[in-house]
Amino acid sequence: MPQNKGVENDIPRIKATLPKIITESGSVIEKEFIELTVNGEAYELRIGNRHGEVDPVHTLAHTLRETLNLTGTKIGCDNGACGACTVIIDGKAVLSCLMLTVECDGKSITTIEGLADPITGALDPIQQSFVDHTAFQCGYCTPGIIMSTKALLHKNQSPTEQEVKESLSGHYCRCISHYHVIEAVMDVVERGR
Amino acid sequence: MAKKYRFIGKPAPRKDAVEIVTGHAKFVGDIKQHGLLWGKVLRSPHPHANIKNIDTSKAARLPGVRAVLTHHDVPKWKAGVPPHLPMLDSKVRFVGDAVALVAAETEEIAAEACNLIDVEYEQLPAVYDVEEAIKPDAPQLYEQFPGNILPRGLPFFGPELLQEVIMGDVDQGFQEAEIISEGTYAFENIPNPLPYEPPGAIASWDGPDTLNVWVSGQGAYLDRLSVYYTLGRKIKVNAYGGPCGGSYGSKGMSLPVVLYSAILARVTGRPVRVCLSKEEHLNTFALRLGSRIHGRVGMKKDGTITAISGDWLINTGYYSSATQGMVAVGCGEVQLALRCNNWDLRPKVICTNRCASGIVRGFGGQELKCALLPIVTEAMEKLDIDPFEFFKKNYIRPGDGYYWRDSNWYVYRGAEYSKAMDKGAEAFRWSKKWRGWLKPTSVDGSKRRGVGVGVHGNGDTGEDTSEAYVRLDPDGTATIYSSICEHGTGQRSCLCKMVAEVLQLPLEHINITDSDTRISPYEFGPAGSRGTYAIGSAAIAAAEDAKQKLFALSAHALNAKPEDLETEDGMLFIRGNPENRIQWRRGMGVDSTVLGFGRFEADFTLPNFMMTFVEVEVDTETGKVDLLRVVSATDVGQIIDPYMLENQLNGCLGSAGIDSALIEESVLDTNTGRLLTANMVDYKWRTFAELPEMQNVILETPFPSHRFGAIGIGEIATAPGPSAVLMAVSNAIGTRLHSYPITPDKVLAALGKIRGGDEK
Structure with missing residues (x-):
């Protein structure tokens, strides 16, 4: 619930600060850009709070949806509790609402838009199986x-x-x-055997 | 049945399946528009207060802010039934009530601007309990509703809305009874149907008189009409719907959200998106009704109900969007399940200082049954009557009558459901598992199992009006014009199947328009399981009309009479001579289209049916209840798509359904008026790792008045379950439980192992 904070003095401006990368040796590097690879495409995104830039407060889910227009990644709770925003980073399933975009510098990210063959449009076998079994109702949890x-x-x-049930138990599906x-x-598992 | 269909009854991929699995389905929050602003709502931290002062100057000066609006700045648009809730008011009525609206260039700026608004409140006493709220000295939420009691009436359902069940002579009925049970039960845990996608809308204006709204909802016409009437019938409203990330009724109307975006768009001259956060959704949008009954039931040894009377107290929270309509349908539904000649059931709809209750599948009936049926079962217990046999005896049969929502008397002309009940009981092995009242089915150390059964039906399978066009193109394709949204049932794809069957066209040659009130005819939308019978019948009629027009246009080309023609796969031929065929374009011409129109008028004579059997295991050491097995039995006349039907029936667990008896509740702190469960960690929901065994027993006894013999079922899937679970747990532990959800503390208190809980 938004609280009505009494604000002293002047109006604070929302100001971006450059992310500090702390190296293994302990030195601090400030970066102006971060690099992301999303679904095989390389992006160089400027840090800042203007349109099209990455604000250090932006979550990866926000950047994917609002900056890169990859809205297939959904936001449900925006709090790490529901699984809607799951993407794959370096082979692992990650909740993109719990990661800041600036933490993803240099990472390779796969979203739901990156699963089908980009040239033929052929669906990933998992996607095809969801189609064949009507394994969704409203479809919001599906990506x-x-x-x-x-x-x-x-x-x-x-x-x-x-194991499948345990592995998916962080995903909300209301239907x-x-x-x-x-x-x-x-x-899919049976066919792969 | 001997009838063989080409598409009906066979599984087919959903028309929107590829968009859904590739992430290309555009939900409201996914829509980008040029110049789109973010709208945010500043919400009250107090349950009841007057706004003494509100200072927006700092917020307005924040760079990127385009509008800050308070109750001083907005039109007198009022939502609710009857209209009573100003979109912004000088008074707040619950924790989360809207205080101010902000539009800004980014979400962060809009949120920060909300933080910069200074509000001075004069706090008022708040009331949360229905019986407290109707006392003479209770805090009053609205001047026009003395005693916090809402008047009857709901425009969509006509002037004579059913607001009680009164018939026969209850005094005489109770005299004839061999046993009378009496008591108070409640279903007041106010679970949230909690569709995944939070409520949201985008609004933009074309000049001063035309408003466009994109809404996450079930069907665009209800959004159009509700906004049109709220804005004083002076503004043209175009409503658009897309894929909807779940609704379960709750987004049937999203009025406050739509109004916020509309006024912010008006002031800024730009499109504005207002999408609630999950916390706002849980705090401020559409809980189930609170339902409490002081009831009395008379019964004979053979299970005949001689009289039912009671005061039904309905807590609608701080406002009513359709509560009186839910009361009407609940009052109708209870008569379908409990055959009785003598009734005196008197509801009161009461306002309190908490988040509003809204439309949720089960629509009044689930809430009423959850409170009333336990009183009925106490009478069964005293007479040692098997609840399955009781429900079978007392569920409506063809020829029986009931008062429905418009206060008219209807006679049921549908199927005999006892066959489906027997099949369900057989699949569940009810006769083996039922050991008598308050007796466990089995005991294994501290683990005790019990069974329960519930029943529900709704006469709204044919409610309200539907219209559709079907357009045939010379290339052998057809387009359905309908404004329904895809909110998860697969109804848009099922309409395509029905039309494909009428036209004998491959499914991939049938399309359905986007939900858009500018191009499609009137459609009430999918609600009350009306998709198959009402919406379906309109589309079928439109397809048939188009086909007949095609035949009339094409007869000359085949040198035949129109009535002798048939069509298949976009080809025309004379019946009995399919070899000699021509393409549609040869008959109708390449420079024409054919438009068919279909209309369905309300028909309340075909209630559907569902019986739910549950088995639970209670750990008497910890109080934890596990739901082991659910068997749902129904008769749908004819399956349209087996996967979509099963999905709908499996939905009985979620959307504040069966799990509202076990884990789901919105916990209201009555010291502060705050909900303590307004996030998805504290609000409990079922995970993949905890699924019960699920079996659906589906019979297909055709309903002759539908082209394919089908009626709908989806809406009622949740309703019979919760009271069945209460019965099952009571049987398992050998003592009655009185409230939902059955959390471990209540079980342990009932067993006398801890003090407290809710046991009185």
Whole structure:
């Protein structure tokens, strides 16, 4: 709930400060740009608070959605509790609402938009299985669940049903499409065997 | 059934499936528009207060801020039934009530501007309990509602809204009873249906008289109409809907959010987006009704109900968006499940200083049953009646009548549901598991299992009006014009299937327009399980109308009479001679289209049905309850798509459904008026790791008045479950529980292992 803070003196301006990168030796480097690779495309983004820049307060979810217009990554709780914003960074499923974009400098990120073949449009087998099993209702949880599944199957090609359930247990789905999701994922697992 | 359909009843990918799985589906929060501003709401920290002073000067001077509005600055637009809630007021009525609106270039600036608004409040006493609220000296929320009691009436449902169930002679009924049970039960944990995508809207103006709104909702017409009436019927409103990230009824109308974006857009001259954060969603948007009954039920040994009376106290929170409508439908639904000649059930809709209750699937009926059925089951217990047999005996049968929401008497002309009940009981093995009242099914050390059953039905499968166009193009494709949104049921894809079946066109040759009130005819929207029967029948009629027009245009080309023609895969031929076929374009011409129109008028004579069986395991050491198994039994006439149907039925757990008996509650701190559960960690929800075994028993006894014999079911999936869980846990532990949700402390208190809990 927003509180009505009494503000003394003048109006504070929202001001960006450059991110400080602390190296292993302890020296501090200030950067003007960060580099991200998203779905195979390289981006160089200026640090700042003008349109198109990365403010140090921006989460990765915010940058993906608002700066790079990759709105397939959803924001549910914006608080790390629901899984909507899951993306893959260096092979691992990550909650992009809990990471600051400036922390991702130099990282390679895959979002839901990066799973299908960019040239042929052919769906990833997980996506295709979700289509075939109608493993969604409203579809808002779907990108996050597919990204978690992708990371899981990258790590473990033949998980058991219980392992799939445990692995997806951080994902909220209010329509209760869970049963069809598990069918869809296990179908991919079976085909991979 | 012998009928063989080409598309109906067979699974097919959703039309929007690829957009959903690739992240390309554009929800409201995903829409970018040139010059789009962020709108934010400053919200009250107090449950009840007058705003003495409000200073926005610092906020207005913050660079990037385009508008700051308070109750001094906005028009007298009022939401609610009847209109009573000003969009901004000099008074706040709950923690989270809107105090000021801000539009700014970025989300951060808008949030910071809210922080810079200084507000001086004069705090007022607040009231949260319905019985406290109707006392003479209680704090009053609205001058026009003395005693905090809302008047009846809901424009959409007509002037004679059903607001009680009164019939027969209850005194005589109680005299005839062999047992009378009496007591107070409540379903007051105010769970949040909590659709994943928070409520949100974008508004922009074309000149002073035309407002465009993009809303996360179920069907654009309700947004259009609700805004049009709220703005005094002077503004043309175009409403657009897209994919909706869940609703469960709650986004049927998102009025406050839409009004905020509309006024901010008006003032700034730019499009403005107001999308609630999850905390705002949990704090300020559409809880279930609070429901409490002081009730009395008379019963005979054979399970005949001789009389039902009671005061039904409904807590709608700080305002009513459609509560009287939910009371009306709840009063109708209770008659479907409990056959009884003598009724005196009197509801009161009461305002209190908490977040408002709103539309949620189960629409009054779930809330009423959760409180009333436990009193009914106490009578069953005293007479040692099996609840399954009782519900089977007392559920509506063809020829039985009931008062529905418009206060008219309707006679049920649908299927006999007892077959579905028997099949459900058989699948659940009810007769093996039922051991009698307050007796566990099995005991294994500290683990005790119990079973319960509930029933529900809704006569709204054919509620309200639907219209649709179907356009045929000479290239052998068809387009459905309908304003319904895809809010998860798959209804837009099911409409395509129905039209494909009528036209015998491949599914990939059928499209449906975006939800847009400028181009589509009137449509109430998907609600009350009306998608299959009402919306579907309009689309089917439009397809049939288009087909007949196509035949009339094409008859000359085949040298035949229109009534002798058939079509398949975009080709025309004379019945019985499919080899000699021509393409549509040869019949209708390449320079024409054919437009069919279909309209469905309300029909309240076909209530649907669902019976839910549950088995729970209670750990008597810890008080934890595990839901082990759910069997849902229904008869839908004809399955349209098996995957989509199963998904809807599995939905019984979520959206403040079965889990509102076990884990879901909005915890209100009555010292401060704050909800303590307004985030997705503290608000509990079911995870993938905790799924019960789920089985759906679906019968298909055709309903002859639908082209394919089908009626809808989705809306009611949640409703029978919670009271069944209460029954199951009570049976498992051998003592009655009285309130929802059944948290471990309540179980342990009921077992006498700890003091407190809610046991009185």
